[in-house]
Amino acid sequence: MxxxxxxxxxxxxxxxxxxxxxxxxxxxxxxxxxxxxxxxxxxxxxxxxxxxxxxxxxxxxxxxxxxxxxxxxxxxxxxxxxxxxxxxxxxxxxxxxxxxxxxxxxxxxxxxxxxxxxxxxxxxxxxxxxxxxxxKPIARANATTRPLTSHSTGKPTSSLTSLRSKTSGASEQPVNAASVSSIRASGKKYKALLIGTSTGGPVALQKILTSFPASYPHPILLIQHMPAAFTPAFASRLNSLCKIDVKEAQTGDTLKPGCAYLAPGGMQLMIEKAGALGRLKVIAGNADMNYKPSVDITFASASKAFGSDVMAVVLTGMGADGREGARMLKAAGATIWAQDEASCVVYGMPQAVTSAGISSHSIALDNMAEAIMKETARG
The missing domain is CATH 3.40.50.2300 (Response regulator)
Known part of the structure; x- marks a missing residue:
């Protein structure tokens, strides 16, 4: 039909x-x-x-x-x-x-x-x-696109409407979806958190990043499929909503704890070894690349720069971008997670890493921020 x-x-x-x-x-x-x-x-x-x-x-x-x-x-x-x-x-x-x-x-x-x-x-x-x-929302306040101000931080907080959603034919809670309580922190020390996403990503990233404290102990790299005209505005919006700092990545940026770097639209984001945490490089990349920015490219560069000292998360999105980069990270000993099917707008990118046996956990979006902080809390 x-x-x-x-x-x-x-x-x-x-x-x-x-x-x-x-x-x-x-x-x-x-x-x-x-x-x-x-x-x-x-x-x-x-x-x-x-x-x-x-x-x-x-x-x-x-x-x-x-x-x-x-x-x-x-x-x-x-x-x-x-x-x-x-x-x-x-x-x-x-x-x-x-x-x-x-x-x-x-x-x-x-x-x-x-x-x-x-x-x-x-x-x-x-x-x-x-x-x-x-x-329809389980619980709903007055709908508005005007962000509310947080009394504790002075920064706005998210005003996103919370809706129940699922993929047609998918169960509300897939059997492989891990709860926060079921995840045992590995005790690893990380150098960076990487998050790759596409369709549905702006809302998912906002939900996760607004939950992080200003003291989050690692730099965060965000790879969102988005046009070049949109990434400056998106970085600015996230920065206004989050307790952590968020900026559009630039060549020469030195990675800092508690700062998220958004890959510029139309470009490729690379990580270079430099100092304790590394440095960023933004390049045009090959003209025939399907995605600019590409999750695969940033993940692959992280595998060379940081090896096992990385946590990478693949969120909602069409296609399979991120699978091969995640495979390289996994081979280097990094931790790979994916968003679960029921909470994805499109279960493409997370499914690609999950079906390939690369991700160790599938986690609902509502639980993702808490689970990430549980795993990466050590500085």
Whole structure:
């Protein structure tokens, strides 16, 4: 049975183009279109789509407000379309904070250099989101994209809406999902924590990093598949929300405890041996690389720089980026964990390392921060 899709955009040309692409795939079907956020809310209630594609800037009601209302009343996987600008990045992050699960550039030439590849990627993203099933929040405060201020740190805290979700056909708690209590700290001393992710990653990273104390004893490297226009805004947002420091990585950065370094979009992040903790190098990398940044490349460089003194975590995302880099880390004696299936937006990257026998634990997102701190608490 085809996945039902609602297309929301105030441009008749874009509505028609997206609808044509979606309907080209026999596993997808556009069941309705809406010209603004208000219509999107009404049609979501009426048509019960399994996926919504949503524009951000629209008359009557913008996409972010519509996302907030839909996630409160009829939680549905939402794919945002955004411009690759600073304002577009900020708005997209607001939409993800409101409950959207994924985003793509609105210009198809920004999705992929090849038209056919762009079409295929859009169809893949919609189908991946269509496998999610979202349910109303277990407990809900007033929905808002404005971050609340923490009295203890002076920094804002996350305002993300907590929704129950699972993959169609997957159990709510897979049998291989490890609880925090079941994890015994290995006692290893680490030099760095590495986290790789893609689809669903911005929300997952925010949830994990906002739980870390300012005194977290290790540097953290973040590899998130994200356009170059978005990573400065994402790093700035994480820094405003977290007790630890977060910055976009730059060549020459010396790794420091309690600081997270976000790989720049469109580039590759490498680790070099230098001093006690190492130094970062940002390079353009090969033009034919599928991912910029690539989790595999950063993980591989960490295996050479740190050997076994690394903990690497693979979070939600499409594809298998991170598997080969994690394999190299595992061979060097590093610790590899993965997010569990039930809490992933897309169980692709974590499944790749889990199925290959590389990760030692599969952990739910809600438990990930506590489990990481339990394992890496020693400085």
């Amino acid at each position: 085809a996945t039902k899709v609602l297309v929301v955009d105030d441009s008749s040309f874009f509505r028609r183009r997206v609808s044509e692409i979606v309907n080209q795939d026999p596993d997808l079907e556009v069941v309705g279109v809406a010209v603004n956020g208000k219509e999107a809310i009404e049609m979501t209630e009426k048509l019960k789509p399994q996926v919504i594609t949503m524009d951000i800037e629209m008359p009557v009601m913008d996409g972010i407000t519509a996302v907030r209302h839909i996630m409160a009343s009829n939680p549905t996987p939402i794919l945002m379309f955004s411009s690759l600008t600073h304002d577009g990045a900020q708005a997209t992050l607001d939409a993800l904070d409101a409950g959207a699960l994924d985003f793509l550039p609105k210009r198809f030439e920004d999705i992929a250099s090849n038209k056919d590849d762009a079409i295929k990627l859009l169809q893949q993203r919609v189908k991946a989101l269509g496998r999610r099933r979202l349910y």
